[in-house]
Amino acid sequence: MKIVVFSGAGMSAESGISTFRDNDGLWEKYNVYDVATPEAWYRNQDLVLEFYNQRRKQLLEMEPNEAHRLLARLKSEHQIEIVTQNIDDLHERAGSENVLHLHGELRKSQSTLNPKLVYPIESWELKKGDFCEKGSQLRPHVVWFGEAVPMMDQAEALVADCDLLIVIGTSLNVYPAAGLLYSVKSTAAIYVIDPSPMDISPYKNCVHIQKTASEGLKKLIHDLEFRTL
Secondary structure: OEEEEEEOHHHHHOOOOOOOOOOOOHHHOOOHHHHOOHHHHHHOHHHHHHHHHHHHHHHHHOOOOHHHHHHHHHOOOOEEEEEEOOOOOHHHHHOOOOEEEOOEEEEEEEEOOOOOOEEEOOOOOOOOOOEOOOOOEEEEEEOOOOOOOOOHHHHHHHHHOOOEEEEEOOOOOOOOHHHHHHHOOOOOEEEEEOOOOOOOOOOOOEEEEOOOHHHHHHHHHHHOOOOOO
């Protein structure tokens, strides 16, 4: 069975990662236009670097939660691909291997001059004066508001070919990523795991499990009679 998991902020919330859109989320503390747009970067690089440095520092203190670990165990039984809106590396640290990051990766940097030049960040801090091989300042390897999502075509191809799509911890309100569900073939099943009420009527063969990521995934594994280690 070909399984694609599409994960959002609710997947990592159980690990203590701050979400953006909740009442106490990051956007309550920061204006998106000050820290997550290309214009913000050119206007105030110090503020943008500090914002992502603090998020990176927090991430290094966090651990994968039970939902991350359950998904990693499924790879021994099924062909599984993960498409995530999250910029953390908790899927990988739990043991998942095929992870496509739609919105970039917090623990990587990219050249301001050439976004194809990408480098790992060994610790938590990216500083002014950290340059790429072309001599350009390094910026967070994150897709900002107003920028194209370069991995969308690849994500759509994965979703279009799957037999089962498991959506975890995303409101399905953020486009273009939310449009991935329309790429699912008619014979595939969709399960949406999220504790909030949700209108799933636009999607065919879709079931909403109104639970947290870990509890909902445990229920789904039980209902579909998947074995886990």
